Amino acid sequence: MALLRIDKMTHYFGGLRAVSDYNLVLEPGHIVGLIGPNGAGKTTIFNLITGIHTPTEGNVELEGHNLIGHHPHEIAGKGLGRTFQNLLLWRHMDVLEHVKMACYSQLEYGLLGAFFGTGRCHREEKRITAKAMHLLETFNVAEYSDQLVSSLPYGAQRRVEMARAMAINPKVLLLDEPTAGMTPDELNRMISIIRQVHKDFEVAILLIEHRLKFVMELCEKIQTLVFGEVIAEGTPEEIQSNPEVIEAYLGKEDVT
Amino acid sequence: METKQETPQRAYKNLLARYKAFSNRIPLLGWLCGGIGAVLIEYFLGDLVSYYLGLPKVPVLFGCLIMLKKPILIPGAVGYLLLVYGLPVFFIARALATPANKLAAFLAKGPITIAALVHLGLLYAILHIWTDMSDYRVLVLKLTMIAVMLTLSLNVINGYMGEFSCSHPGFMAIGAYTTSTITLWLFANDKLFGEALLPAAIGPFFFPLALIAGGLVAALGALVIAIPSFRTRGDYLAIISLAFLFIVKSIIENLEFVGGPRGMSSQPNYSNLPMVFIVMVLCIWIINNFVRSTLGKALCAVRDNELAAESMTVNTRKTKMVTFMFGAFWAGVAGGLFAHVLRYVNPGSFGIQRLAEILAMLYFGGLNSVTGSIVGAVSINLLSEALRPLEIFKWIIIPLLLILVMLYRPTGLIAFTEFKPKELMRSKE
Numbered sequence: 001m002a003l004l005r006i007d008k009m010t011h012y013f014g015g016l017r018a019v020s021d022y023n024l025v026l027e028p029g030h031i032v033g034l035i036g037p038n039g040a041g042k043t044t045i046f047n048l049i050t051g052i053h054t055p056t057e058g059n060v061e062l063e064g065h066n067l068i069g070h071h072p073h074e075i076a077g078k079g080l081g082r083t084f085q086n087l088l089l090w091r092h093m094d095v096l097e098h099v100k101m102a103c104y105s106q107l108e109y110g111l112l113g114a115f116f117g118t119g120r121c122h123r124e125e126k127r128i129t130a131k132a133m134h135l136l137e138t139f140n141v142a143e144y145s146d147q148l149v150s151s152l153p154y155g156a157q158r159r160v161e162m163a164r165a166m167a168i169n170p171k172v173l174l175l176d177e178p179t180a181g182m183t184p185d186e187l188n189r190m191i192s193i194i195r196q197v198h199k200d201f202e203v204a205i206l207l208i209e210h211r212l213k214f215v216m217e218l219c220e221k222i223q224t225l226v227f228g229e230v231i232a233e234g235t236p237e238e239i240q241s242n243p244e245v246i247e248a249y250l251g252k253e254d255v256t
Numbered sequence: 257m258e259t260k261q262e263t264p265q266r267a268y269k270n271l272l273a274r275y276k277a278f279s280n281r282i283p284l285l286g287w288l289c290g291g292i293g294a295v296l297i298e299y300f301l302g303d304l305v306s307y308y309l310g311l312p313k314v315p316v317l318f319g320c321l322i323m324l325k326k327p328i329l330i331p332g333a334v335g336y337l338l339l340v341y342g343l344p345v346f347f348i349a350r351a352l353a354t355p356a357n358k359l360a361a362f363l364a365k366g367p368i369t370i371a372a373l374v375h376l377g378l379l380y381a382i383l384h385i386w387t388d389m390s391d392y393r394v395l396v397l398k399l400t401m402i403a404v405m406l407t408l409s410l411n412v413i414n415g416y417m418g419e420f421s422c423s424h425p426g427f428m429a430i431g432a433y434t435t436s437t438i439t440l441w442l443f444a445n446d447k448l449f450g451e452a453l454l455p456a457a458i459g460p461f462f463f464p465l466a467l468i469a470g471g472l473v474a475a476l477g478a479l480v481i482a483i484p485s486f487r488t489r490g491d492y493l494a495i496i497s498l499a500f501l502f503i504v505k506s507i508i509e510n511l512e513f514v515g516g517p518r519g520m521s522s523q524p525n526y527s528n529l530p531m532v533f534i535v536m537v538l539c540i541w542i543i544n545n546f547v548r549s550t551l552g553k554a555l556c557a558v559r560d561n562e563l564a565a566e567s568m569t570v571n572t573r574k575t576k577m578v579t580f581m582f583g584a585f586w587a588g589v590a591g592g593l594f595a596h597v598l599r600y601v602n603p604g605s606f607g608i609q610r611l612a613e614i615l616a617m618l619y620f621g622g623l624n625s626v627t628g629s630i631v632g633a634v635s636i637n638l639l640s641e642a643l644r645p646l647e648i649f650k651w652i653i654i655p656l657l658l659i660l661v662m663l664y665r666p667t668g669l670i671a672f673t674e675f676k677p678k679e680l681m682r683s684k685e
Contacts, residue, residue: 050567052563052566052567071566071571072563072566072567073566073567073568073569073570073571073572076566076567076568076569077569082567084563084564084567088561088563088564088567089560089561089564090556090557090560090561090564090565091560092556092559092560092624092672093553093556093557093560097550097553097556100550100553101550101553101554101557101565101568101570102568102569103550104550104551104554104568104569104570105569105570107550107551109551111546111551111578113549114545114546114549114551114552115542115545115546116542116545117545117549121545121549125549125550128550164568165568167568168568168569
């Protein structure tokens with residue numbers, strides 16, 4: 001059974017059709033890439049899946065459960081972790097707190113436990129601190145654990161955001177341009193990190209990316225989105241040689 | 257060759273460094289012992305010292321009233337402060353540094369509750385002896401402790417959650433009236449509710465329950481605001497809560513059975529010093545536990561970026577509503593205490609001026625910090641009491657001070673820090 005299945009998802013912003021008839025079947029353990037020019041609707045698709053916008057038409061299912069109409073925090077709790085294109089971090093919180101915060105729905109103490117600092121509250125805090133530290137080590141940012149995120153180098157901020165997304169125990173990880181603004185050196189490191197996460201946590205990944213090298217290297221399947229429509233879908237080799245994709249990216253070749 | 261010139265700045269820096277080296281060795285326990293020594297000296301020798309310094313009587317509030325009324329007595333008052341408070345605190349704390357450090361290290365091994373109780377016991381002893389000298393001090397201290405509760409609970413909403421709520425005096429009024437109604441109805445012979453229903457002897461034990469009831473009703477009031485205003489983010493809460501404040505005030509003014517604009521009086525004297533102290537400590541403890549837990553940190557996440565918080569499984573709407581009610585609960589409890597400290601409430605005391613006071617204390621002390629709220633509430637409250645002889649100029653000096661704080665420290669004196677009781681109580685060796 002497909003892990004994440006999207007059927008004929010369509011979304012209008014007023015009169016503008018931002019996404020039309022988008023279909024996706026994401027099998028467990030797969031990495032799918034979503035490419036396309038600016039404004040093609042890639043991030044909108046992420047926002048539709050995670051419940052920030054509700055699709056006008058269509059169906060989104062995670063392991064057979066319908067996601068349409070649920071709040072974003074519920075959808076995230078079902079196992080959809082995501083990162084953001086322009087880094088949405090909490091500027092007054094340190095790195096460790098970021099990752100611990102994503103364990104919010106796994107906490108087994110209630111408000112009263114928090115008010116009175118019960119033993120269970122302390123045990124739970126300890127448990128998620130250990131979990132968070134482990135994740136920070138996986139993403140190679142453990143050294144920054146007690147610093148505010150704003151003081152971190154850009155690449156490290158990206159990795160903190162990914163560690164935070166992994167802390168919600170996702171089954172599907174949505175990465176929105178994970179290498180935006182990175183140097184080639186950092187890019188290679190990011191590839192190996194994503195590979196490792198994919199292997200260690202057995203998570204399926206859907207990622208938006210501009211750099212073709214990155215997508216070609218990581219993804220088993222690639223979708224190309226132009227003006228809200230998927231114009232091509234296939235393996236990296238197929239996409240690379242598809243004339244429509246080349247046209248969308250480079251413009252039409254004049255053959256006359 | 258360069259010679260070291262003894263400039264005033266350098267002398268000041270030297271002094272500061274020496275003071276730091278000196279005070280770094282003394283644990284909180286040592287300072288508390290020093291405090292006890294100072295208040296004991298005042299208790300037994302205060303009259304004598306003030307007589308020899310030419311003061312008419314023992315200065316009630318650190319000599320501020322005397323100094324402002326009769327400037328000629330300033331040297332005497334300063335001398336009194338040094339002789340009775342400054343030097344004894346210093347010397348006793350210094351002399352007891354070693355044993356106090358040992359005791360603090362010993363307490364640190366045990367559960368934190370016991371260490372906290374020892375420190376709080378000493379603090380209470382200081383306050384008790386200090387206030388034993390005059391009724392005025394008791395009143396000022398109680399109102400200060402209530403102000404601490406109000407400021408802290410508003411900090412949870414305005415600081416940690418980052419919304420702007422104006423309805424705190426309204427919650428306080430709800431708490432004050434609910435608690436007063438319960439105690440007057442059950443335990444007092446009163447012109448509004450008639451004969452007491454229960455024997456007055458059990459009243460003091462029942463009072464905490466009445467306070468909780470007041471807090472809960474205030475929290476219900478908060479729910480009324482929270483439902484419409486947390487659907488979207490923005491300035492809505494500020495407007496709706498301000499409206500709520502006026503609605504509460506005019507409802508109470510028009511409710512004849514709680515005395516209307518004349519208010520309620522002759523509440524039993526249940527808000528004694530230990531009661532107010534214990535409730536304040538509970539308030540600080542619970543709020544501090546909450547804001548340091550991951551559940552409470554969710555507030556900061558919601559404030560800094562709601563979308564990210566929501567995407568990381570945080571139920572933002574529930575978090576905001578619960579927190580708003582939580583803050584209102586403590587405002588209601590503080591209101592209940594307030595009514596029983598003054599033993600009189602009228603709707604007029606819960607207006608826009610009270611709001612301004614609480615906001616001033618909050619923004620002076622610092623957002624997002626329990627320590628900041630305590631410091632802000634105590635300093636603004638004591639300052640406004642100490643500057644009382646200046647009358648109208650008081651309302652120029654305090655706002656000026658606030659403007660200065662806003663200029664040089666836009667988030668307040670001590671903002672964005674965690675209050676860690678364990679760190680505070682640790683041994684310094």
